[in-house]
Amino acid sequence: MKNHKPVSRSGRFASGPAEDVAQFTESISFDRRLWRQDIAGSKAHAKMLSAIGVLTNEEAEAIARGLDEIGQEIAGGQFEWKPELEDVHMNIEAELTRRVPAGAKLHTSRSRNDQVALDMRLWLRDEIDLLAGELKDLQRALVELGQANSAVIIPGYTHLQRAQPVFFAHHLLAYVEMFERDASRLADCRRRTNICPLGSGAIAGSTLPLKRELVARELGFTDEKGRPLLTQNSMDAVSDRDFMVEFCSVAALMAVHISRLAEDVILWASEEFSFIKIADAYTTGSSLMPQKKNPDIAELARGKSGRVVGNLMSLLTLLKGLPMTYNRDLQEDKERVFDTADTVRMTVRILAAMLRHTSVNGSRCRTAAADPQLLATDLADYLVLKGMPFRQAHHVVGEVVALAERKGKPLNKLTLTELRSAYPRFGRDALSTFDLKKAMERRTMIGAPSSSEVSRQLRLWKKQLD
Ligand code: ARG
Numbered sequence: 001m002k003n004h005k006p007v008s009r010s011g012r013f014a015s016g017p018a019e020d021v022a023q024f025t026e027s028i029s030f031d032r033r034l035w036r037q038d039i040a041g042s043k044a045h046a047k048m049l050s051a052i053g054v055l056t057n058e059e060a061e062a063i064a065r066g067l068d069e070i071g072q073e074i075a076g077g078q079f080e081w082k083p084e085l086e087d088v089h090m091n092i093e094a095e096l097t098r099r100v101p102a103g104a105k106l107h108t109s110r111s112r113n114d115q116v117a118l119d120m121r122l123w124l125r126d127e128i129d130l131l132a133g134e135l136k137d138l139q140r141a142l143v144e145l146g147q148a149n150s151a152v153i154i155p156g157y158t159h160l161q162r163a164q165p166v167f168f169a170h171h172l173l174a175y176v177e178m179f180e181r182d183a184s185r186l187a188d189c190r191r192r193t194n195i196c197p198l199g200s201g202a203i204a205g206s207t208l209p210l211k212r213e214l215v216a217r218e219l220g221f222t223d224e225k226g227r228p229l230l231t232q233n234s235m236d237a238v239s240d241r242d243f244m245v246e247f248c249s250v251a252a253l254m255a256v257h258i259s260r261l262a263e264d265v266i267l268w269a270s271e272e273f274s275f276i277k278i279a280d281a282y283t284t285g286s287s288l289m290p291q292k293k294n295p296d297i298a299e300l301a302r303g304k305s306g307r308v309v310g311n312l313m314s315l316l317t318l319l320k321g322l323p324m325t326y327n328r329d330l331q332e333d334k335e336r337v338f339d340t341a342d343t344v345r346m347t348v349r350i351l352a353a354m355l356r357h358t359s360v361n362g363s364r365c366r367t368a369a370a371d372p373q374l375l376a377t378d379l380a381d382y383l384v385l386k387g388m389p390f391r392q393a394h395h396v397v398g399e400v401v402a403l404a405e406r407k408g409k410p411l412n413k414l415t416l417t418e419l420r421s422a423y424p425r426f427g428r429d430a431l432s433t434f435d436l437k438k439a440m441e442r443r444t445m446i447g448a449p450s451s452s453e454v455s456r457q458l459r460l461w462k463k464q465l466d
Pocket of ligand 1: 027031087112113116326328330331332334
């Protein structure tokens with residue numbers, strides 16, 4: 001056992017925490033990244049304390065100046081963080097008080113419980129805005145790639161088996177839709193993050209007449225009409241981590257979408273598919289096999305989704321058994337949220353860059369899309385239009401496919417006589433079903449992959465993402 005080493009603790013305590021206790025409980029190693037938010041919160045709080053007469057104007061100004069100086073030193077890397085001061089809040093406040101005596105009044109009616117809730121809300125609000133911007137750019141990169149290859153048709157897959165032809169752009173736009181829903185979930189999460197908890201104190205507010213609205217306005221916690229947004233229950237405010245869970249959940253779903261896109265990219269870049277080529281700068285080689293060019297960015301994007309999903313699970317598990325209100329367990333929330341935000345934002349950004357360095361192999365796509373089996377369903381639709389019930393049409397075309405297989409020919413090379421051996425009333429026009437271009441034109445309704453509908457969607461997205 002290490003000896004008790006006195007640190008700057010006093011009052012109720014005869015000594016500071018033992019060194020190993022300090023090491024175990026510190027959060028400065030990771031929560032120092034909240035320094036900007038912590039300083040902004042303290043400046044707003046000081047302004048409010050002067051408005052209610054707890055600080056003189058001079059004291060409030062000296063505090064603001066002191067905090068700004070500390071901020072500059074932190075930004076410049078000159079600030080000395082002291083692990084024995086546990087966290088970002090105590091480090092900044094202690095240093096402020098050393099420089100500005102009125103700093104000792106700053107913590108009036110404030111607890112680290114509402115302070116940390118505030119810092120995290122401020123931090124996450126900015127982070128959400130940054131991520132939303134990057135996500136939009138990823139959508140743009142997808143639309144650009146679709147537009148640059150708007151005539152390219154590929155097989156669409158179900159069960160990873162060739163199903164029906166689609167425009168390559170249609171496939172990419174499916175991801176644009178997913179990311180749009182992610183963006184709207186993110187905006188929704190931002191609404192519930194953007195609420196000011198300061199004034200909740202440790203658990204039960206304060207006996208002093210704090211002006212919570214002033215602090216909220218100062219920190220931009222306002223609605224579209226400029227009205228301050230305040231938490232309505234002090235106990236909820238210091239123990240609520242819903243906004244972090246929501247963020248981690250939105251991010252986890254986003255990471256899952258990213259992972260699926262990454263998987264498609266990996267498949268398409270394989271020799272077997274060869275639908276796309278990723279530029280050298282966005283691939284890596286093998287240390288052993290000289291010929292290799294690996295889609296590592298996409299693989300890591302897929303891989304990193306695992307930790308993002310894991311972070312959500314950690315956070316939920318962390319909260320599950322906690323009694324009201326603040327418990328030190330909550331300190332464990334930060335690294336999960338930081339890691340999620342960092343991972344997702346970095347991944348979204350690099351994927352967008354990779355897509356901008358990806359080209360499409362038109363001839364490989366053409367060959368794959370020319371597979372007439374992709375239009376077997378169209379042949380069934382042809383029979384439906386002639387009045388046959390779909391179940392029967394499905395059966396007849398199934399027989400035609402089996403016949404083609406037996407004859408060892410592609411579906412579109414069967415003769416009319418052969419077709420008629422499966423169903424005598426096939427018309428002469430039946431074989432024209434296999435004209436791919438015409439087949440694409442038949443798919444005109446909203447959401448379908450005809451060239452006109454896909455171009456319309458590309459145009460709409462381009463405009464919306466500008
Ligand atoms: N570092 C702490 C956290 O992240 C700050 C709040 C500490 N509050 C307390 N009463 N010990 O949660």
